[in-house]
Amino acid sequence: MAAIDLPKAYDFKSTEGRIYTWWESNGFFKPDNDPNKPGFDPSRKPYVISIPPPNITGELHLGSALFISLEDLMIRYQRMKGVPALWVPGSDHAGIATQLQVEKALWREGLSREQIGREEFLRRMWAWKEKYGGIITDQIRRLGASCDWRHERFTLDEGLSQAVRVAFFNLYEKGLIYRGPRLINWSPGLKTAVSDLEVEYSEEPGKLYFFKYMLSGSTDEFIPVATTRPETILGDTAVAVHPDDERYQKYVGRKVIVPMLRREIPVIADAYVDREFGTGALKITPGHDPNDYQIGITHGLEIISILDTSAHINENGGPYRGQDRFECRKNLWEDMRAAALVIKEQDYVLSIPRSQRGGEIIEPMISTQWFVRMETLAQPALEAVRSGRIRIVPEYFTKVYYNWLENIQDWCISRQLWWGHRIPVWYCKACGELTVTMTDPTQCSHCGSPNIEQDPDVLDTWFSSGLWPFSTLGWPEETPDYRYFYPTTMMETGYDLLFFWVARMIMFGLEFTGEIPFNQIYLHGIIRDEHGKKMGKSNNNVIDPIIIMDKMGTDALRFSLLVGNTPGKDMNVNTKLVEPSRNFINKVWNASRFIITSLAQVEPQTTTEPEWTLPDSWIWVRVQELVRNVERLFQTYQYGEAGHQIYEFFWSEFADWYIEVAKLQMAEGGNRAYNTARTLVRVLDLCLRLLHPFIPFVTEEIWGNLRTALMDTPLAEIATGWSEALIIASWPEPRQKEGWEDGCVADFNLLQEAIRSIRNIRAEKNVKPGKRIPALLAAGEKTELFRKQKNVISALAQLDSDKFVISTSLPPKQENQVGIAIGAVEIYLPLEGLVDTTEERERITKALSEAESQATRLEKLLSGSFAERAPSEIVQKEKEKLAGYLETVAKLKNQLELLEQ
């Protein structure tokens, strides 16, 4: 028999790429039930995830690595459970973000997009997409993602673009899309409108400027007003005071003079004004402030725009025309000071609106844009979650979701960009009407004139993202894929995308398909650096997942991200975090290597009746317990805890204990060796299956080796039902307990405790590792148990088995012996020359007082109402513990007495 020769350390570099290619070329990523193929079974319910499409702006970051790991885990789990699992990959054109990248590249060449024109610019955009789109898919593969690449989509693909057209058309026909001048958020640098969600507010130090609004026809009467943005004075069209404010009531209805421009504007009364704030009088700039805009509408005020698209003062700004907004602020204020209109300045913390992209200050401006009416769309989306048809994990995000949808504002969907889906609206130059169709029109739908021109703007990126779960499956076509795979099952993404993306998908899904787009939402947290700071280029704290994978392997990265993660919670990551995972993977590798190489010496079974040892039964009980726990945790999305439990089991129970025992049992040869090998293989197999969704590469590699190794042994039958690859192997089926397990675990635990205690003494007394020492052990009614495990104890505690005596009771302890008591078990270690009476007394006294305090505690507990009120099993457990402590106490007392003599 040729033993398989495995390297001493797992070599991920030579493994990962090979395995991925093998999986992919064997079609393992495709769901095993394809609606486009013969033999399709529509009754099998699929499990579907649409990937949150990464932006093609650059390369993947750790956050991407996290969600890919999580989704891959979910998909692999379902696939192993025999569910047709489809993971749809793809990427997003990411309008503003990507256009900005390409524009930056242009600027470096000294060019602007206007200079090269729309056509050339788009050509460059697509070239960018080809380059970065490819990098991203390579990286997704590198992470081991088992997505079905036949389904890969890009938001600007033909099919998805058609979906956008149909969606826009439907909303327009229903009156849910409208166009008009509104106060919107304007990004002066990018020269485009952005939605409310794309504006972030940051607290920054600034000033509150107090000045005089002189009353018309008076030289000394004025209303004092405060503002944070003096330049907006140029656009003021009223001054408002509270109707009940005695200071200013008398001015209502009169006129005041706009500083420097000398326009006359009315003084109005509105209860919106807060009498306590500032001066209690409010200047109204409907053209540049959302609240003022509302007041302006209510009072029918004139709306004046004072800024052009680059935020320079326009013709309405009189002498300040052409000045930048901040330049104008300074100049106007100085001019007002010269004109004796300034009262004072005061330091003040402002809430500055900044662009999510680029961070420049956003200006509220009046502009004609396209909007989606949200209220009617929001209602069914609320209902879908309220009714439980869609579940959000963690649950506390449902409140956030409700709150947002209940207060939703109309969505500005037009962007003055070139990269994206062009708005499917044509304006007629002849009659002025607009034409909205699903396919490009050649003439005006109203007057028939061919003189029509398409709206130059594009749609907000999130408009197409909102269609993603169904547009990627063929919608609006009723394709077999769409019919079978839609609605999808799981929407896994970051909580920061709840509004941007998740809520909009639900609204659009319900509106366009009449169904919820998915029934579960799993929201993960943000990856932060080791200090809890957001990772970003500006913080200079970005960790590149590729570097980690190069150094420690994909599995190590995946395991770290998955095991350290709790739903909805942010996670702090540094490179060091990955080391324990790398070590664990190496542990799995080496334990497996040991098992695989040991198989060569196994001889055929000579009896059919298996004879299991206590350790055999114990590890089997424990692994079954693990399978049950992992199942429970997976069902409740606690993947991190599941991974942690597998880790603990594998290392602390299987490797540290069972494999050590197995070495002895294997040495016995014959049936004992056969049974041991069988147990080793079956437990390892279960572990590999449970670990596969976490660390797919190493487990697949080991499993393949294990399978091959088994073929040449008497144990080959174990592998008879195995599939050709672990990725499609069956998920371990949880089994019910049969009733005998607890006693078996308790016995083994007693054994472990005895061994640990001896090891402790050895360490305390500085007995050289490897040096065999004698021991006397008595265990009362457990004596037989210990007799059977004599070899195990002497090997694991390094006892001299010739001088290791097990009996039902012990003679009085001698002076040169160290005493140990664990319940009914008592151990003496004769350690010539190492036992110091004083030390021994101290040690035993310490152990005694600990056992006594435990016993006292339990006696008190059991004499109270606990014994009457608590469930009897719980009480019984405590009683047993007490009995154990009492025995320990008696034995230690005895030992102490002997010492005193």
Added chain:
RNA sequence: GGGCGGAUAGCUCAGUUGGUUAGAGCAUCGCGUUGACAUCGCGAAGGCCGUAGGUUCGAGUCCUAUUCCGCCCACCA
């Protein structure tokens, strides 16, 4: 202003439906390399589970209040 999350070992965090001795990794300390593994082994030390009340036989876990940190939403000039 409204809402949410967190506070557990030196550090980073786990902790089923409440079950009575609170766990891991890293860091620290001691001992140790002749075949699974130094990416390791055997040990040790380290925590009134933010604070104050309450419910309960029993609270890290549930309730109330409170302090501090973080986040989200709204945006009073």
